[in-house]
Amino acid sequence: MKVVIIGNGGHSKVVQEMVIRQGYSLHAILDDKYEREQIIDGIVYAPLSSIHKILDQETQVVVAIGSNMVRKRVVSKLKLPGERYLTVIDPTAVVSNSAAVGYGTVVMPKAVINADAHIHDHCIINTGAVIEHDNLVWDYSHISPHATLTGNVTIDEGVHIGAGATIIPGVKIGEWSIIGAGATVIRSVPAHSKAVGTPARIINRSIGAVKDIM
Numbered sequence: 001m002k003v004v005i006i007g008n009g010g011h012s013k014v015v016q017e018m019v020i021r022q023g024y025s026l027h028a029i030l031d032d033k034y035e036r037e038q039i040i041d042g043i044v045y046a047p048l049s050s051i052h053k054i055l056d057q058e059t060q061v062v063v064a065i066g067s068n069m070v071r072k073r074v075v076s077k078l079k080l081p082g083e084r085y086l087t088v089i090d091p092t093a094v095v096s097n098s099a100a101v102g103y104g105t106v107v108m109p110k111a112v113i114n115a116d117a118h119i120h121d122h123c124i125i126n127t128g129a130v131i132e133h134d135n136l137v138w139d140y141s142h143i144s145p146h147a148t149l150t151g152n153v154t155i156d157e158g159v160h161i162g163a164g165a166t167i168i169p170g171v172k173i174g175e176w177s178i179i180g181a182g183a184t185v186i187r188s189v190p191a192h193s194k195a196v197g198t199p200a201r202i203i204n205r206s207i208g209a210v211k212d213i214m
């Protein structure tokens with residue numbers, strides 16, 4: 001199967017390697033840093049506006065952009081049906097048979113997703129992250145390397161959990177909130193907040209909603 005990757009920054013590099021390791025054919029990398037189409041080593045590099053020319057029935061797409069808001073903006077613009085997005089799960093990740101992983105979500109090496117966890121669309125489950133049983137992770141969230149969501153945690157849309165953070169059982173993180181690297185979150189965090197430290201304290205309650213920047 002042919003794969004088109006959108007975005008060519010640091011996160012994309014990792015996704016490109018995962019896609020190639022899994023035997024997919026990397027057909028094109030689209031990024032607006034390219035002004036025109038060019039082919040290098042058989043891969044098409046082109047601006048995002050080329051997508052509809054490049055897509056055919058056998059092509060699937062991954063939006064490999066690390067910013068949750070920008071990822072959402074690009075997916076909203078493309079208006080492709082969900083099934084056109086490839087779900088990329090590294091073979092070294094452990095994903096329970098009772099867990100669900102949505103369209104366009106990327107599960108990096110050595111991540112663990114346990115029983116009855118439900119990860120929605122266009123999320124990043126980064127290297128070595130642990131998503132325990134009965135978690136609910138909504139669209140466009142990013143769980144950074146080695147972060148741990150213990151049992152029954154809810155992560156609303158667009159949340160970024162920083163590297164190595166731990167969220168204790170039953171806690172909910174409201175949409176578009178950011179949890180700092182290494183934080184220990186022991187109480188639910190409202191939407192559009194930034195929380196850091198152990199135990200985590202809120203340092204900002206007014207992170208812009210995605211609609212404000214789209």
Ligand SMILES: CC(=O)SCCNC(=O)CCNC(=O)[C@H](O)C(C)(C)COP(=O)(O)OP(=O)(O)OC[C@H]1O[C@@H](n2cnc3c(N)ncnc32)[C@H](O)[C@@H]1OP(=O)(O)O
Pocket residue numbers: 126144145161162163178179180181182183194195196197203
């Ligand atoms: C493969 C990859 O790279 S995946 C990407 C993974 N990325 C991450 O894990 C990054 C997570 N980001 C962070 O931890 C950031 O520090 C953020 C988002 C929490 C805060 O960033 P900013 O809004 O720029 O905050 P800023 O740096 O101004 O700090 C504000 C205050 O919070 C404190 N603070 C910031 N981050 C942390 C943290 N992780 N833990 C504890 N305190 C922190 C600062 O010391 C400062 O405190 P002060 O006001 O008493 O001086």
